[in-house]
Amino acid sequence: MKRVVIDTNVLISSALKLESNPYRIMSLVSDGELKLFYCKEILAEYKRV
Numbered sequence: 303m304k305r306v307v308i309d310t311n312v313l314i315s316s317a318l319k320l321e322s323n324p325y326r327i328m329s330l331v332s333d334g335e336l337k338l339f340y341c342k343e344i345l346a347e348y349k350r351v
Contacts, residue, residue: 305337310347 308327315324330336
């Protein structure tokens with residue numbers, strides 16, 4: 303299984319643009335085909351946005 307770190311822009315774009323590449327990436331994470339990795343700094347950025 304591939305491991306990924308999702309940039310905040312990808313996270314937001316996936317919610318705004320269905321069927322976009324960011325949406326497809328997040329779908330793969332949701333389906334368990336990609337494993338999401340993050341650190342406390344990235345998590346804090348997600349929360350700020």
